[in-house]
Structures are given as C-alpha cells and as structure tokens.
Amino acid sequence: MREITPEIQNEIKEMIFDYYAEECEIDKSEITMETNPQEDLGSDSLMFVELIEMTSDKYELDIKLQSIGKYMLKASMDTMKDVVEMFYKVYQYGNDIVNQ
C-alpha cells in the first residue's frame, strides 16, 4: 500500500474539482463534496475515464480500468466525496482497489 499524506489528499481533491469545473464549465466554488457529478454537473463516463488517465499519468500509477470498474460494482459514485475517496484508494492501492 502506498502512503497518502494530507497534502497529497488535498492535491488530488483540488485536481478533481478543477477538472470537473473546467470540463463541465461551472465555477469551481459551486462544487461541493455533496455535488452529484452526473446529475448536478452533467459529467459522463468518458470524462471519468479521462480523469483516471490524468491521475495515472500525474502519479505514475499502474491501474487497469477494469479494476476500478469492479470496485464501482461495490461502491456508488453518487457524490464528489465518493469520487475523491475512490481516487485516494486508487493512489494507495492501485489495482488492489478491487479488494478494498
């Protein structure tokens, strides 16, 4: 398991919020942890895949999309909190996120 510091957590959260603000053309200040990315921001799965690719590149992660897909069978992605926490786990566990 990879160590995740509060600084990295904050960096990941800010990166995700910046990404959705830009892609969904919405002011970042309007996005909260309770915001629903699909219903409130109009995001879609292709945006989500792009965010995964971006995060993998930034943190040099080796993650298969199918590992995330299997994790999503157990965990809903209804809020930004869900998304942010999933990316913390991606950072920490990589493909082993399936078993979390």
Next chain:
Amino acid sequence: MNNLKRAFLFNAIGSRPEKLLVKLPPELMDRYTHYFDVAFDRLGLNKDIEKNTGYDVKVAEWIVPLLTDRVVFEYYIEKGIIPDIGAGYSSGIVSISACFGSMRHEDAHDLMMSHRSMFRSLKEHGLKLDMGVIIGFSYDDLSELLNGHFTSDELMIGSGNSSFHVMICGKAEAVNKAIELALNEGAIKAFSMGTETAFHNPIIEAYSQEHMEVCRNIQYKDPKYPIISVFDHNIMTTAEEVKRENLLNITTPIRWDIALKKLEESGVKEFFDVSSNGAVHKFSRVSRKCKIYTLEDVFSGNI
C-alpha cells in the same frame, strides 16, 4: 504518404440534434438553418423533427449531423484550416464523402433516408437488433471476454474506438447479455444504444438492399483530399475507392483506433474534430505528441 500533418475526423450519427446545435455559434447557426431548410424541403420531412411519423423521425435526426458537419467543415476551411487527409467513423464516412467532394450533399441525405426500408424490413422479419457501447475495455480485452459466449451470428464487435471504448452490435438479446457480462467484469460503463439495427454487422445486409442500391447508384468523384479507410486502413484517393468504402460501411466492422494510429504513423499531428459537439474528441485517443482540436478550440482561437 508520410508527409501528412493535419487530419479531419467525421463522427457518426447518434448525438441528439439539440446536443449538436447547442455548441454552434450564432453565425454558424444561420448557415445551418439554411442548409436544414433546403434539405428538409427537398426530402419532404417535417422541420419539427418529432412531428415526422414512423421511421422518418429517426432518419430526420440522422440528417442533422450531416448538416452540422458541413457547416463546421466549411468554417474550418474558411479559417484556413485545410486537411491533408480525413477519416469518417461509421456514417461519418458518408459525411466526409460529401464534404470532401466525393458525392453531393443531396446524395448523402438520400443515403440516410434509404435506411427507412431497412427498419421496415427488420420489423417485417421480426428481427430485434441493437448496438451497445462498452467503456473500460480495449478491443482485445473485450474480444477475449466475449469469446466463447456468443456466436458471430449473435454478436460482433462493431468497432474498436480506443484503448477503452468499444462498440458491439448484433441480436438485441445478445447485446444485453454482453453488456451484463462486461459490467460484471469491470466495465466503467456499458449500455445499449437502442438503435433497432446493428450497423457494422453483416447481419443487416439482407435487409438493406434499398440502401445498397442507392449507394451503388451515386456518381462518385475523386475526393479533394485523401481519406483513410476505417476498414482496411488504405489511403483512398479515387472515386472507386470511396464508393467501395461506402458500400462496405453498414455491414463491416470498423477499427477506428487503428485508423488513428496509422494517421499518426503517416505524420499527422493535428486532428480536427468536425462534429459540432466535440464527440470524436471524447471517444478517440491519440498519443501525447498529437492533439485533437474541436470547434470550440477553433472558435475560441485556442489552436
């Protein structure tokens, strides 16, 4: 050909008309409205798309991306953005054929209209077909997953779009089963498109005779710019080659991912998405040294 630098990419049908139109700037909207009025008058379609009856609603919606592509294509050319080559994804083949001057725009519209008889024929024969999208699997990964579960008469991969985006097509029941299977095996998203047909599968050939006839009878010309085939990935420069591509189109699986790779290998660095809503940019992937520009990028001067 290894001195190519700029490629235009044409998308398929599938986007809702309102999603295609919302991104058109007002000056392009005026041109779109003109082309829309002329085309719908000629085809005898109701300009309030939902008020058309039967399969006219579906084909009327399919005419819209041809018109928005034409407007965006002309805008790019007027801005001095000239393609060295192009590629068309699915019905984007029809669109690029018209924009690159290989067929008249009216021929492209007639090709779309001819799909009505396919729907009627499929209904008469009680054949329920569909298409689906699987996000999170590459072509090879999905092939491996589906192998052994379906016969080629039931289901095929209709297109490998990128390393994470694949289209399937075939009997509706098989499409639904494949979607369930993919989701259980880790697809990020998988859904049926509700197309009532299975483009890019030979299963529809017997029901598409009118379309094939219209396609065969078009007077093709050499394209103004080369086009890469999304089937065999050869570079097409003649009327005969473009005709062949159009005849293959609805019954042959596509490898869009390979077409883009071949374009990169030929030297292309700049890709221009001709769809008004940037849809090609969303499902396509190119390497880091390349970029896919959208209408929004061009309009905002972000190139």
